[in-house]
Amino acid sequence: MKITSLETLCLSRMHEPAEQWITGSGRTIKADCALVVVHTDEGVSGIGEACPYGIPHLIRDWVAWLSAKLIGRTVREAATQLHPNGRIADYNLVPFINPHDAAIAGIDTALWDLRAKLAGVPLCELLRPGAPQQIELYASSGCRYDWRDPEQLITETLGYRDAGYTACKVRIGTEWRWDNVTTERFLELMTELRTAVGARMRLMVDGNKRLSVEQAFVMAKGLDQLGFAWFEEPFPYEEIDAYARLSAMVEMPISGGEQFTTLEQFRPYFEKRCFKIVQPDVACSGITEALHIAEMAERYDVPVIPHNWHHGLMTMANAHYVAALPRPHSLELCMIQGPLQWAIVAEPPQIKAGGLTIPKHPGLGVELASDLAARFPYIEGHYAVMNLR
Numbered sequence: 001m002k003i004t005s006l007e008t009l010c011l012s013r014m015h016e017p018a019e020q021w022i023t024g025s026g027r028t029i030k031a032d033c034a035l036v037v038v039h040t041d042e043g044v045s046g047i048g049e050a051c052p053y054g055i056p057h058l059i060r061d062w063v064a065w066l067s068a069k070l071i072g073r074t075v076r077e078a079a080t081q082l083h084p085n086g087r088i089a090d091y092n093l094v095p096f097i098n099p100h101d102a103a104i105a106g107i108d109t110a111l112w113d114l115r116a117k118l119a120g121v122p123l124c125e126l127l128r129p130g131a132p133q134q135i136e137l138y139a140s141s142g143c144r145y146d147w148r149d150p151e152q153l154i155t156e157t158l159g160y161r162d163a164g165y166t167a168c169k170v171r172i173g174t175e176w177r178w179d180n181v182t183t184e185r186f187l188e189l190m191t192e193l194r195t196a197v198g199a200r201m202r203l204m205v206d207g208n209k210r211l212s213v214e215q216a217f218v219m220a221k222g223l224d225q226l227g228f229a230w231f232e233e234p235f236p237y238e239e240i241d242a243y244a245r246l247s248a249m250v251e252m253p254i255s256g257g258e259q260f261t262t263l264e265q266f267r268p269y270f271e272k273r274c275f276k277i278v279q280p281d282v283a284c285s286g287i288t289e290a291l292h293i294a295e296m297a298e299r300y301d302v303p304v305i306p307h308n309w310h311h312g313l314m315t316m317a318n319a320h321y322v323a324a325l326p327r328p329h330s331l332e333l334c335m336i337q338g339p340l341q342w343a344i345v346a347e348p349p350q351i352k353a354g355g356l357t358i359p360k361h362p363g364l365g366v367e368l369a370s371d372l373a374a375r376f377p378y379i380e381g382h383y384a385v386m387n388l389r
């Protein structure tokens with residue numbers, strides 16, 4: 001079986017005004033999606049979703065450029081041609097992740113889908129025979145609340161609890177300076193949230209790297225006392241020694257790494273014991289590199305709980321990855337991506353009461369829905385606009 005061509009589907013869907021979401025000063029107005037399809041001369045295709053923060057049309061350019069190295073090769077040969085470079089993204093051009101590595105992640109996932117299809121088994125079974133089929137999902141959102149109405153966060157989280165989720169991750173809301181929010185005020189809201197949802201629901205906070213080191217130390221102590229399950233990306237990664245100090249100070253795990261595309265990027269954070277949970281994402285790193293990261297995490301006795309946002313194919317790939325881990329924990333599920341999240345696959349998997357059942361079909365277990373490019377044409381421009389007060 002030889003690779004004959006590669007294709008990238010760039011898709012978009014505008015969020016209805018009421019469904020737009022806000023963090024900091026950004027308002028997300030549309031869902032972007034980048035899907036990679038690897039075609040072969042035997043009619044079987046592999047599929048993968050690349051993190052669209054690499055910007056879909058730039059990812060498509062890189063897939064086209066890389067395809068020259070892959071066409072005519074077997075799936076196994078092709079896999080050896082791909083090397084994420086781990087370059088830090090140019091934040092002025094693309095946020096979070098460079099499009100080259102996102103393209104590789106999409107291709108690498110599609111190649112693994114093909115390998116498992118050739119073997120006739122679900123991907124997780126290929127990666128680890130006997131892997132569990134049931135993956136716990138935690139609700140990930142808390143992205144909609146404005147500090148003029150923070151009660152929205154509690155109402156939203158109660159909705160996930162009532163839907164059967166046993167864990168939920170929230171964010172830190174709109175720009176704090178707009179409403180003179182302090183760490184004390186934030187911890188008051190977290191205390192209210194903790195009381196409202198009850199002790200049985202695990203809660204996590206994602207700082208999205210927006211806090212200062214000083215704020216993060218105050219918050220971490222407070223969240224630790226409130227029994228939060230982890231505190232994610234409190235401040236920028238450049239503060240590596242502060243990460244190490246913070247992690248050593250509190251019992252509660254400090255977590256991070258969602259935008260790292262290579263083990264090399266994780267390495268100093270492992271060595272300095274910065275994270276007690278690491279959060280690679282196969283849509284950023286590809287499955288091959290994510291497996292290397294998991295191996296190193298095991299050596300450092302650090303659980304892997306992948307980052308997972310955007311659409312359903314990414315969720316399937318991350319779910320197989322979780323199932324293949326030596327100690328499967330849980331997987332993030334974006335609660336606010338809108339209908340495109342699962343419209344991209346023909347038969348979505350079963351998701352109920354916070355759990356996903358991996359289908360028994362070979363590969364990732366799902367196929368792409370038809371006419372996607374016609375139904376969800378790509379809309380040029382950034383997915384977020386400035387949220388002006």
Ligand SMILES: [Mg+2]
Nearest residue numbers: 206232233258
């Ligand atoms: Mg995060």
